[in-house]
Amino acid sequence: MRTDYTCPPPSDPPKDTSVQTLGPAKIRSRLNRPQFVDEDARVYLYAGVKDVARLKGVNPSFELAGPREHIYFDTAKTKCAIVTCGGLCPGINDVIRAIVLEAHFNYHVSATYGIPYGLEGFIPSYNHALMDLTPAAVSRIHEFGGTILGSSRGPQPVEDIVDALERMSVAILFVIGGDGSMKAAARIVEEIAARRIKIAVIGIPKTIDNDIVYVAQTFGFDTAVEKATEAIRCAHTEALGAPNGIGMVKLMGRESGFIAAQAALALRDVDFVLVPEDPFELSGEHGFIPALQRRLRMRGHAVVVVAEGAGQHLLKRPEATDASGNVKLGDICSMLQAEIKSALDQVKLDYTLKFIDPSYIIRSVPASSNDSIYCNFLGQNAVHAAMAGKTGMIVSKWSGNYVHIPLSLVTTGRKKIDICSNYWRSVLESTGQLSYFYPEGCP
Amino acid sequence: MRTDYTCPPPSDPPKDTSVQTLGPAKIRSRLNRPQFVDEDARVYLYAGVKDVARLKGVNPSFELAGPREHIYFDTAKTKCAIVTCGGLCPGINDVIRAIVLEAHFNYHVSATYGIPYGLEGFIPSYNHALMDLTPAAVSRIHEFGGTILGSSRGPQPVEDIVDALERMSVAILFVIGGDGSMKAAARIVEEIAARRIKIAVIGIPKTIDNDIVYVAQTFGFDTAVEKATEAIRCAHTEALGAPNGIGMVKLMGRESGFIAAQAALALRDVDFVLVPEDPFELSGEHGFIPALQRRLRMRGHAVVVVAEGAGQHLLKRPEATDASGNVKLGDICSMLQAEIKSALDQVKLDYTLKFIDPSYIIRSVPASSNDSIYCNFLGQNAVHAAMAGKTGMIVSKWSGNYVHIPLSLVTTGRKKIDICSNYWRSVLESTGQLSYFYPEGCP
């Protein structure tokens, strides 16, 4: 029973939360006002007393992030590399900047390279030029959205990637990317281990959908929600502006409807929010179309927010995939519009539907102050972890602390809205949609 | 030869710029610190010396707007009505609010009614409830986008409208609407004249496309451009973020590409701006597709801004029309995307195209301060004009002055970008698109 909207811990505890290391580390040289984190400082997985009781006192924990007294690399000879993969997200440049500045000013590394255009940048045949990320080069990049490195989708041969790392003499690789990139990072770690070379790989999870397990909230999510509310606000205005006005907004959310749910909560002008986690029927007594009709009859307008992955069970679709291996989603909004037209025309209800798809507008903007700070800490702690010789892990925030999570845990699944939680109940209350779906009372 | 981006005067002077009146007016009761405008105060049509010379000294002029010493109506017994028609636009609520407050506090009218949902609101069968617009009811409406009255498209029988006005004892009707609404207003004036009744009809032109002749710039246009630039900024970020990234933005502009042109000027990150006024070819030496390819080869990314009405000559389309009688536009962006795909696939150029359609986001937002002030003056001057017994006219801004323009002039055509002007040349310079269309020099 949880009330938060952030990442709930799993009901089954992970078997292993230990982080790989490249080897023993040495006492580091003086760090500015050092506040070193002990190796045995850890953060509990479960904050809930009943969870721990249920598991008979078992409460796994994660390594606390932060600077270590013992460092693994000879920093002055160390070269870092950063690669950004997949779709854009507010704050990527902030993470890049934090890594570069931390590595330069606190660990005095000899260079940090930017790998251009995602994993493609490792492959010589693409012929992308490597970037030299000096403090000056990154000083104002956080003022802009996107990634200065460029990005691309899809995998590249892991051998070629490790070849490139060796060729560049890179000792630390930072991978900023989503689910697929974290899986790629795990394979890179395996290849590195197989070659018995000493390269650390640290992930910083990036996803606009906020769907990564063991990450309370992904960076950029707050900013994306703020932008999404602007689109919903406009849909509300349009809906109010016409007789039987319907404002429909499509938001990102392939398998997890967090953006849609969160934006609905923020604005409270939304009447229906449809997400992948909570399937619905189109017609029939408790279907969406009759519910929408009830709403229109009672209030004369309606605002519908649709996560792009909602209602996929209602669509026939070919099993196509994109370059990242994601299944191509069916177009739920077009289908809903067609069904609404058909149903309302039949009952001769004059209506106006305004469809807004803010699409990339919510993800290409610069990060808010809050997200920017978050990215800063993620980047700094990623550098601390790498310098201590950690590898095969990501930096995450858990119970308000920055922690190290093994890649093996992060790639085990996707975070989704728990539709039995108080969080989802709050969303449903804020929309009031149950009263239209179930006019005679909820089941 | 003009350099401004606002409404150029026509090359042929209008035959008549005189405004209709309902009859002689009387000395009005005391107005707060009156600064009355004389009836013979006028503003010249042409500010250009050569225009006047070409016309052998002829320089027509418009009535200057503002409060008159002589007023026509017995204000305490006067009822006003406001109707808003067509699509939304930033600032409508500001105009409504200004009319209500001016009519109430300065002329002490007995009531101002809001006609709900456009011209539909006059027709009893629609059964929309009339709104009573008190100062309290409108006090904060300018904080929100849209129109509190609601709107609708399409004509209604002019007899029914005038019947309704008579039934409600309305003496003054304010029509906030676009080209079609101004034509409807003209017909209402005719019907009123035919019935020999005394009802003033004043228009306040509203169009997101800024395409009304004799109006230097329509209200809400600045705000819409500001929002449009946000979308373009994101398209630029997306284009930079992928190898051969193309960001394409669709903007409003059915027959006039002012929003696209203006936003391109504001941002200067746009590489191609396509508007209805400047037709282009798709293929061939000087076609858009080869130009885009040149751009990608040279710079690795491209931002394309497309006014919805651009390139219609390239599309086969059925002659369908919407409720307002506007011809339904072909989908230029889908066609461009298909052509780009076909051409770039053929030359095996890997690219990523991100399409952003901000659609209603740019028109449903509240007005900027600047637009808000403009709307305030339009509303106040509309009331002044009506109270003086003017009818069949709109309020406009010309050469920095608020003026009265006869409806007969406003409905004579649409304002378009003059593609031989310095304005359009500046747009083309800011995009640099000519160098891609004509790599060997312009014709």
Add this chain to the structure above:
Amino acid sequence: MRTDYTCPPPSDPPKDTSVQTLGPAKIRSRLNRPQFVDEDARVYLYAGVKDVARLKGVNPSFELAGPREHIYFDTAKTKCAIVTCGGLCPGINDVIRAIVLEAHFNYHVSATYGIPYGLEGFIPSYNHALMDLTPAAVSRIHEFGGTILGSSRGPQPVEDIVDALERMSVAILFVIGGDGSMKAAARIVEEIAARRIKIAVIGIPKTIDNDIVYVAQTFGFDTAVEKATEAIRCAHTEALGAPNGIGMVKLMGRESGFIAAQAALALRDVDFVLVPEDPFELSGEHGFIPALQRRLRMRGHAVVVVAEGAGQHLLKRPEATDASGNVKLGDICSMLQAEIKSALDQVKLDYTLKFIDPSYIIRSVPASSNDSIYCNFLGQNAVHAAMAGKTGMIVSKWSGNYVHIPLSLVTTGRKKIDICSNYWRSVLESTGQLSYFYPEGCP
């Protein structure tokens, strides 16, 4: 050793975390899709494994917030009241709205009253009119900053307050206020207990300074930081725009410099951030003035952010207090400006200082989406707690969960920046100020 910037748990565990109740509660009537929280669901105080080890396995816990199956009040006969005290903060209206809607739609209370102008509103002699907070009355209030109830500072006789509650037949009082208001709330609870009446008092802590213990982050803080960064951005622009330009920004933060620290982290254009927690000297080898001079000589400009409570040890001041009993702070910024002038004039260094005091601009704005959602949950959970018969407690967020904290704990101290934490180290790194304070290396 912690890395977060939010509320650290105390090093000594609280003696008692149990929440008072008014008496046993009954099974409640049907709640919409109920997801009841068990009474024994609790959230651990410590998330850090070493903290728990140090305390030999002791880990106190807080009640988990959320709807209870057993409710204490006969909801249909229950009247609620809301009072807002002290200074403004983004999100107050959001909390009010959430309470009103939750109490109305989920518990069907008979009324919710708004107490006007803080505790003054309880005192008949002030003659403020009680407000009836219906769902319609609060529907759009979250679009505006401030509090629709009005506020005031300072205490009122606790007997008069409880008299008023009895007179109004109020069963539940929600107090939205700061440190002083929580103390007042505690006294009201005592008086209620002494009278053996059944009135629940629930606090929702509000402080722009984010200085309340056992509250990870107060609502509105994120929004305030976002606005604060706008002022700093301008100070940076001004500093860059003049030879030896100094931009100085004063920010709120009487005893805790969280806003200043957080804004400095967000923007990373700040060169010095001065907070109450980290005292500094003015002159001498490691004083602020020489440090500023070093900065100017090296970079030609400087941005200084000062929390209003910083450097109070450097000021002689009378021990005056304001209406809330807060000690009046000395004017650190004027003093710094005078000292800078004196020092730089002496060395004939031409400089330009631009001082920006955004003051109320950062606290009077509407809440961001993120804060708005947070306020929504706080308000809903406050109602759940009250309905279950809880009293003498606040709603807080801890380790990502909403919890109940006894008022007795919250009023034990103030949250301050731990200047030995990694958080403060990050702030200092982002400003680089240590290198100017200690040019030959930190102590």
Add this chain to the structure above:
Amino acid sequence: MRTDYTCPPPSDPPKDTSVQTLGPAKIRSRLNRPQFVDEDARVYLYAGVKDVARLKGVNPSFELAGPREHIYFDTAKTKCAIVTCGGLCPGINDVIRAIVLEAHFNYHVSATYGIPYGLEGFIPSYNHALMDLTPAAVSRIHEFGGTILGSSRGPQPVEDIVDALERMSVAILFVIGGDGSMKAAARIVEEIAARRIKIAVIGIPKTIDNDIVYVAQTFGFDTAVEKATEAIRCAHTEALGAPNGIGMVKLMGRESGFIAAQAALALRDVDFVLVPEDPFELSGEHGFIPALQRRLRMRGHAVVVVAEGAGQHLLKRPEATDASGNVKLGDICSMLQAEIKSALDQVKLDYTLKFIDPSYIIRSVPASSNDSIYCNFLGQNAVHAAMAGKTGMIVSKWSGNYVHIPLSLVTTGRKKIDICSNYWRSVLESTGQLSYFYPEGCP
């Protein structure tokens, strides 16, 4: 009788509107799609028919700005310089960028230099490093407020300035500055003429106060007003949030209250706007303090907007001046606060006054889209004028057209609000302040 809020033409026509030239120009080389402006294309000073009638048909005119077919300079050998003087203003970087890009891409000049820190940058003893303004160097500067060149106040010896221009072989100097800078530019022109050298000097007037004659509206003004409204909005929120709450906002406006007036119009939440042009008394029957008391008694709160130069006649002050020679203003807001305190304490009226001084926040922000476009045209037309051999002039916008105005006209006075205009009447109506100043009716 005018209704606009922009620059009214003077009641006495200027004696001479002709622009100086350096000498005859030659047919220029091909310009991209040339739309040349004829030398005799001019724009009338008066748009008002009655103005022209009063002057018996006399209507002076200004040269129309734009590219000329005949150009004076051998562009490939031409070097330009840009200097920015005085206080910041939104859009300076936009003007710089427009000049650099136009000079480079359309006229192919050999270099454009940035003079650092205002006129100081010409003086060797200051030792400021000259900047090379390439297109790459200015490509994104419009995203930031301020001036990348830096600025300074105050005059420098005109001989030294011209010496520097000669030393740098600069053929064209662009001066972006206020009233004082335009006077300095005029003296530079005289010195150049005296030396019989061929250097063109073109001014682009910059003032946050919008107080330059013959300039309808200065660049950055719209942006500043938009930011000013944010501060007023907060003052309104604060005023509403306390019993007898007074929100007081100080805005820029030394001798002209345009920002205060315009922001009051935009927001309509202002109850009193005090500007330099409309003197007021403090006490007495029609004084400000009694008027404020009336307002508080009637409505319980008040918002007061004060231009910094308002009410100077009420202050005793030393005749100090700043580096630019501007008289130092007395602190009207402190005086008003003291007077309010004294008066309200006397009648034992409990009140809360929140004072907001947004100061530099309104002028250091980046330009809005609208202002950005305006700056772009100003910069482009400045280059066109210079290239045609014009000198001793500014670029301005008049009646919607860009024009050339001789420096001699611009320095003749300051633009002020005409308090007998409909513009000021609208401001007073929007505040309603006359009803508090003159409760028994206006004089």
